[in-house]
Amino acid sequence: MEKIQQVDLAMMLDARERRSFRQRELLEQYQRPLISFSMNIAGPVKNTPLIRRGFTEGRRQLLERIREAGGKILFQEETDEATGCEGMYITDLDEQKIKQLTCAVEEETAAGRLYDMDVIDTCGNKLERPAPRRCLICGKPAKECARSRTHSVAELQEATGRVLKESLDQSDRNIIASRTVQALLYEVCVTPKPGLVDRNDSGSHADMDIYTFMASASALWPYFASCAETGMESAELPAPETLKRLRDPGKEAERRMYRMTAGINTHKGAIFSMGILCAAFGRLAPQDRYDPDQVLAEAAAMTAGITERELHGVNAETAVTAGQKIYAEYGIAGIRGEAEAGFPAVREHGLPVLEEGLKSEKSRDEAGRAALLAIIASTPDTNMIHRGGIALQKKTAAQAAEILKNNAYPDADTMAQLNAEYINERLSPGGSADLLAVCWLMHFLKEERA
Secondary structure, X not given: OOOOOOOOHHHHHHHHHHHHHHHHHHHHHHOOOEEEEEXXXXXXXXXXXXXXXXXXXXXXXXXXXXXXXXXXXXXXXEXXXXXXXXXXXXXXXXXXXXXXXXXXXXXXXXXXXXXXXXXXXXXXOEOOOOOOOEOOOOOOEHHXXXXXXXXXXXXXXXXXXXXXXXXXXXXHHHHHHHHHHHHHHHHHHOOOOOOXXXXXXXXXXXXXXXXHHHHHHHHOHHHHHHHHHHHHHOOOXXXXXXXXXXXXXXXXXXXXXXXXXXXXXXXXXXXXXXXXXXXXXXXXXXXXXXXXXXXXXXXXXXXXXXXXXXXXXXXXXXXXXXXXXXXXXXXXXXXXXXXXXXXXXXXXXXHHHHHHHHHOOOOHHHHHHHHHHHHHHHOOOHHHHXXXXXXXXXXXXXXXXXXXXXXOOOOHHHHHHHHHHHHHHOOOOHHHHHHHHHHXXXXXHHHHXX
């Protein structure tokens, strides 16, 4: 655990002097206005993992707004010391535009009252704010509260911690929900895929197309955000307790899906698997949320024992659903077993192929197709078994492995031919498609962490 260091007045004065010296150097070198960003933290503790995350989020907000305004970052420098995190930035925007952007970040974002973004002109003068900063606790002008010491250091520290945690958790919920929807959309867009809906055709599905999937995916954003929130709220409880709390929201998500698709099942499997992963993300400590290994392991902890609980005693006479019948006859647990094992099809097969392809500059189509085949080759797809029987599923798994053996990233013609064969047999690897979406999500988490 990181040791938290307290600072004294001498340390803060020394840091201020070093900051001022560096500012003068950069103004002289670039002859452009300078942004100096630090955190407004009361008390002797100026740097903790939570404060550091707040600084990182503030930096992201600032740089995004500069780019949105058409500005270029000419210089960027950050330091991380016991006296606090500091950043200095130079852009090609004029000083008034820069001040407008920094004030917007400070005033419009949840943690903005803790951001101190000074804009310094080429003469070394700070640009004044158009309106005074407001107190973190009471909302009155901050200078008045500071001058009269209206609030104790303990009160300010408590408010700081609360604002940072709430704002950063909200940011994380938005990110995981957006990235999950993106993963579902990337999965359906990978083209061509065997027996599945893609940009070219509907595969073996006469009742849906790519627009059906887009409508369904777009409706699920609130569900994924709520799953992450459920994970955060139940993080101190045993992991399986979080899974129980997903049941009712999952049912509502299915109803939303059916409303958007006029009764067509596009994402029922993804509602289960992605909901678990979003909740697992929320359960983790903030510094671990963007680590795919941690997320997959937490998903396994949440679903521990699910196969035994839900399929215990199922036999040929009592089985009702296709999944139950396959489990009764072949002992294949499907997505329940995948989740309980921490998604080995993703961790060991699909994700490494996807990322190696992207790393070697294969297109998203090429990398995604290969990852899908790696999953089909390695993991029994219960949807394939349901549609074509166990023998045909094994045949297609061997076929996928042979294609990858001959070419690690098969071309579109090979995949189009495979699609024609699947359509002829009415096969659809829907379970594998859901796992491909999980691969995309894990890849996106790594992008966020970087």
